[in-house]
Amino acid sequence: MNATAEEQLKQARDEFVAQWGALGTQWGINRTMAQIHALLMTAPAPLSTDDVMADLEISRGNAHTNLKELVAWGLVRIVVRKGDRREYFEAEKDVWKIFITVARERKRREIDPALGVLRKCAEISEDIDTPEGKAFFDQMRQLEEFVEFASKMADRVAGMKHGFALQMAAKLLG
Amino acid sequence: MNATAEEQLKQARDEFVAQWGALGTQWGINRTMAQIHALLMTAPAPLSTDDVMADLEISRGNAHTNLKELVAWGLVRIVVRKGDRREYFEAEKDVWKIFITVARERKRREIDPALGVLRKCAEISEDIDTPEGKAFFDQMRQLEEFVEFASKMADRVAGMKHGFALQMAAKLLG
DNA sequence: AATTGATTTCGGAAATTTCTGAAAGAACGA
DNA sequence: TCGTTCTTTCAGAAATTTCCGAAATCAATT
Numbered sequence: 001m002n003a004t005a006e007e008q009l010k011q012a013r014d015e016f017v018a019q020w021g022a023l024g025t026q027w028g029i030n031r032t033m034a035q036i037h038a039l040l041m042t043a044p045a046p047l048s049t050d051d052v053m054a055d056l057e058i059s060r061g062n063a064h065t066n067l068k069e070l071v072a073w074g075l076v077r078i079v080v081r082k083g084d085r086r087e088y089f090e091a092e093k094d095v096w097k098i099f100i101t102v103a104r105e106r107k108r109r110e111i112d113p114a115l116g117v118l119r120k121c122a123e124i125s126e127d128i129d130t131p132e133g134k135a136f137f138d139q140m141r142q143l144e145e146f147v148e149f150a151s152k153m154a155d156r157v158a159g160m161k162h163g164f165a166l167q168m169a170a171k172l173l174g
Numbered sequence: 175m176n177a178t179a180e181e182q183l184k185q186a187r188d189e190f191v192a193q194w195g196a197l198g199t200q201w202g203i204n205r206t207m208a209q210i211h212a213l214l215m216t217a218p219a220p221l222s223t224d225d226v227m228a229d230l231e232i233s234r235g236n237a238h239t240n241l242k243e244l245v246a247w248g249l250v251r252i253v254v255r256k257g258d259r260r261e262y263f264e265a266e267k268d269v270w271k272i273f274i275t276v277a278r279e280r281k282r283r284e285i286d287p288a289l290g291v292l293r294k295c296a297e298i299s300e301d302i303d304t305p306e307g308k309a310f311f312d313q314m315r316q317l318e319e320f321v322e323f324a325s326k327m328a329d330r331v332a333g334m335k336h337g338f339a340l341q342m343a344a345k346l347l348g
Numbered sequence: 349a350a351t352t353g354a355t356t357t358c359g360g361a362a363a364t365t366t367c368t369g370a371a372a373g374a375a376c377g378a
Numbered sequence: 379t380c381g382t383t384c385t386t387t388c389a390g391a392a393a394t395t396t397c398c399g400a401a402a403t404c405a406a407t408t
Contacts, residue, residue: 009306
């Protein structure tokens, strides 16, 4: 009887999955991964690899790789059901937890390596005794200092509970 | 006489340019653009297109496209000199200003479109009168709310002066 | 208006990333 | 053990992104 409502919902989810995938691309995340994430975030129950393959019309290898990548990011959990050998996948739906997870992961993948580069470049330029050498060294130090600051902020925010973050936000925005 | 110091500096800059370019890739920014940015950030004086071409050993088209892209991002300024028909390029070196610029641009390119998607999906799912429809709508609303919050935070931070940001940071980190 | 020097554009090449399809591997039950 | 079912891997194909090189355009100068 709810054929129409179901169709509408299907259409809405398809739209979300497609658009979220496109956004992912702009974000430097691969399209399929973003689509799977969107699909799982809006799924009423965990999905199997075959469900994902069927819904997005992608190959097994692609589905598998990206599902595991999402698991590695900590955005998706594996669920096993009694008497069923398949793995099912379930996305974290709490937006604050998603945010924290992404923030942690991006810090690890983007901020920490940057710090390494900056420290190294500061070190090898430390003793250059010309005005230009000093300027270069200073620039490295300023970048390093800032990235370190960003890193600490990220840690701090990532450690917040949802409620506290909202509280802080209220103060900051009010 | 400062041949050694100059060589050392050249080596340090090359290292920075190369590594920053590699980082850029991970960040979803094209390597050349990140390299040019690194080069200009550590240049003692503005560089011409030919300088950039020569230093990075890239084609004119590539140099030109990415320089203009950096200008579009607001990270690089065009400088003209009297009696010289060439354009020179100069990067913003103040880390806080760089951060603000990137934050603004990413908000515009990534957050605002995401908001659009979420609002649209919330709208088309608003009237679906099934439990699953409600759940989908709720998920959209939660995401929308969060992204809106992020958007406002970004605006707020982007409006801060360097000094004030540090002050707030001290409070937050202390 | 012709020359010179600089900027911009763009078609196709090259490099990189992503995806498929199939085969190999593991886990389990009969 | 053997067969079944699901998971994992991976080589090559496809798609996408980036880059080169050269031609076209523009603008200042003679």
